[in-house]
Amino acid sequence: MAVPLSLQFQCLFQCQKPINRSRNKQLEKFQIRLSMKSGDLALTYQMFDEIPLSDTFAWNTLIRTHLSNGDSDHVISIYQQMLLRGVRPDKHTLPRVLTASRLSGCLFYGRQIHGQALKLGFSHDGYVITALMSMYGHLDGAETAQWLFDRSPRRNSVSWTLLAGLYTMQDKPSLAIHTFHQMVDLNAEIDPVALATAIGACGRLKSLLEGRKVHEVARKCGLVLDLLVSNSLLKMYFDCSSINDARAVFDQMPSRDAISWTAIVRGYVKNGEFNEGLKLFRLMNVEGVKxxxxxxxxxxxxxxxxSACKNGKEVHGYIIKNLINSNLTVQNAVMDMYVKSGCIEAASKLFAGMRERDDVSWTVMILGYSLHGQGELAVELFHEMERSTSTKPNQFIYVAVLHACCTARMVHEGRFYFNCIREPKVEHCALLVTLLARVGLFDEARIFIEEHGIERHTEVQKALLDGCRIYHNTKLGKRVIDQLCNLEPLNAENYVLLSNLYAASAKWDMVNRVRATIQDMGLRPKRAHSWIEIRNKVHAFGVGDVSHPRSERIYWELQCLMKKMEEEEGYVHDADFGLHNVDEERECIPIGHSEMLAISFGLISTPPRATILITKNLRVCHNCHESAKIISKIVEREIILKDPNCFHHFKDGICSCRDFW
DNA sequence: ATAGGGTTAG
Structure with missing residues (x-):
């Protein structure tokens, strides 16, 4: 650069021409370059001393530039300099300085500016009022903003909307909606921003009724097809779990942007419709949305x-191609995708290569190791986080580390971490119960449940039942199942548990009675199925399924394996279904279970020694778990089986879950 | 000036 920046800046100020737009633009440009270059105000202060900077307009520009650079602290210093030099602030100065006070979290300073606004006679200016409302609303509560609003001489849609937004922000969506309806009743102008704010509040409240009312207002204003309004409606209907309404909004939109597409993809995913979410994501690409x-x-x-790896890998490919893989949220999501798709090594590698990690990164990886049976490693990772980062454990991380303690059966550590949680939630309590039951400390578990008053939570009872299953504690198991039936009388799963419990002690009349009850109540127990992805195609199997084209070969392979298991490994089936909750499976041992069919199909469809990954919608049964261990040894392969509880890595005759699941 | 889309929660 030929002429130093500071000199150029000085020339600009000394120029005698009247202030005009282009000079102002130039000033802004220089100011940005200067602040980027110097990074501190020392240089600027020096210039203030050198330059006869007396017009308010120039100071306002300086303030605006710093504000748009996110330098709110500097704005306050500049404003102080301005006052020191006797320059009179105007109605353009004050809103900006108020914004800076808000962004710096400085209520004290904001109040001072308020005083100055009163003294200088700007307190009735619309822009000053909204800036004051915003400052007080953020730093002192929405009520203070309401107080100002009630006393302001003129209200406009911006101040109304601001007030509603403040209520939503402070988790008072009902008040936000109330404010909006007042606005409508008083015939204030309803613009897309006001609608978007009110619709957002309905979503936060998860009130479909309120949402529909605001939707009706939008219709009357003729603004339903507005992009901002439609996008807000879309999100609101998903937040209220009304997929059909959301879809209707999406379908009638005349144009859609990336926000619309993202909202609908996420909406389907959050409501459990993963395939539809994925389908729309593909469509988004076809439509050419970036x-x-x-x-x-x-x-x-x-x-x-x-957990079909191909989809995740495909998206990961897009991410790399579109150069968005440096975003931390994306990295966390990719990592989690690999964890949940069975590729823990891929996740671990990504984690190791991260330049920056946040609480989510640690949570994903700690839970990831735990889900894959590596509880000790997960706890170690938690220690590393505490040792080497400033990341403070939150609710999520505690869930992950408690889960890890369950996996590793580290009961001392589990108790310790539980006591570290400031306000433990039911999830945390249930995990501690899981841990205590898993190491057989049923008395301690009982006392813990009583002390915390959590006996009426199904997740707690199920945690207890897991322990009963492991230790064959049918007496307590029966009590727990009774309790579950009381808590959820319409959940078929509980009666299946009961039926299997009676079957285990050969009380066939009771089995029949429970079954009749299930029938009479019209309940439908979940059917078990497993699936496996082979060459980009998903193959699903039910219990005793013979519908697969290669069915004969699948069963033949299983027969061979069973024979080898008996001859070479001396394995005998032991039908342990006492506390198992799959109804139909009891009758289909030894080889008809869905996971065995999927394993067999996996073995005959992939090259020798290749790892296979199977997913099951219900928990793997004891028998299949034993069989899979031995099969992994016979065929010398790693078999990964994902069930709703964890990933089982079967290898060399043992399972990563160490038979606790 | 006010505003619409994201990751973890066995």
Whole structure:
């Protein structure tokens, strides 16, 4: 650069021409370059001393530039300099300085500016009022903003909307909606921003009724097709779990942007419709909408839940191609996708290569190791986080580390971490119960449940039941199942548990009675199925399924394996279904279970020694678990089986879960 | 000036 920046800046100020737009633009440009270059105000102060800077307009520009650079602290210093030099602030100065006070979190300073506004006679200016409302609303509560609003001489749609937004922000969506309806009743102008704010509040409240009312207002204003309004409606209907309404809004939109597409993809995913989410994500690409970090972060959880690796890898490919893989949220989502798709090594590698990690990164990896049976490693990772980072454990991380303690059966550590949680939630309590029951400390578990008053939570009872299953504690198991039936009388799963419990002690009349009850109540127990992805195609199997084209070969392979298991490994089936909750499976041992069919198909469809990955919708049964261990040894392969509880890595005759699941 | 889309929660 030929002329130093500071000199150029000085020339600009000394120029005698009247202030005009272009000079102002130039000033802004220089100011940005200066602040980027110097990074501190020392240089600027020096210039203040050198330059006869007396017009308010120039100071306002300086303030605006710093504000748009996110330098709110500097704005306050500049404003102080301005006053020191006797320059009179005007109605353009004050809103900006108020904004800076808000952004700096400085209520004290904001109040001072308020005083100055009163003294200088700007307190009735619309812009000053909204800036004051925003400052007080953020730093002192929405009520203070309401107080100002009630006393302001003129209200406009901006101040109304601001007030409603403040209520939503402070988790008072009902008041936000109330404010909006007042606005309508008083015939204030309803613009798209006001509608978007009110619709957002309905979503936060999860009130479909309120949402529909605001939707009706939008219709009357003729603004339903507005992009901002439609996008807000879309999100609101998903937040209220009304997929059909959301879809209707989406379908009638005349044009859609990346936000619309992201909202609908995420909406389907959050409502459990993973395949539909993925389908829409593909459609978004076909439509030529550019992918960004937000849209891929919305679809990745769908890939994770479907746990068919091909989808996740495909999206990961897009991410790399579109150069959005440096975003932390995206990295976390990709990592989680690999964890949930069975590729723990891929996740671990990504984690190791991260330049920056946040609480989510640690949570994903700690839970990831735990889900894959590596509880000790997960606890170690938690220690590393505490040792080497400033990340403070939150609710999620505690869930992950408690889960890890369960996996590793580290009961001392589990108790210790539980006591570290400031306000433990039911999830945390249930995990501690799981841990205590898993190491056989049923008395301690009982006392813990009583002390915390959590006996009426099904997740707690199920945690207890897991322990009963492991230790064959049928007496307590029966009590727990009775309790579960009381808590959820319409959940078929509980009666299946009961039926299997009676079957285990050969009380066939009771079995029949429970079955009749299930029938009479019209309940439908979940059917078990397993699936496996082979060459980009998903193959699903039910219990005793013979519908697969290669069915004969699948069963033949299983017969051979069973024979080898008996001859070479001396394995005998032991039908342990006492506390198992799959109805139909009891009758289909030894080889008809869905996971065995999927394993067999996996073995005959892949090259020798290749790892196979199977997913099952219900928990793997004891028998199949034993069989899979031995099969992994016979065929010398790693078999990964994902069930709703964890990933089982069967290898060399043992399972990563160490038979606790 | 006010506003619409993202990751973890066995």
């Amino acid at each position: 992918l960004d970090s937000l849209s891929v972060s919305s679809v990745l959880p769908a890939c994770a839940r479907i």
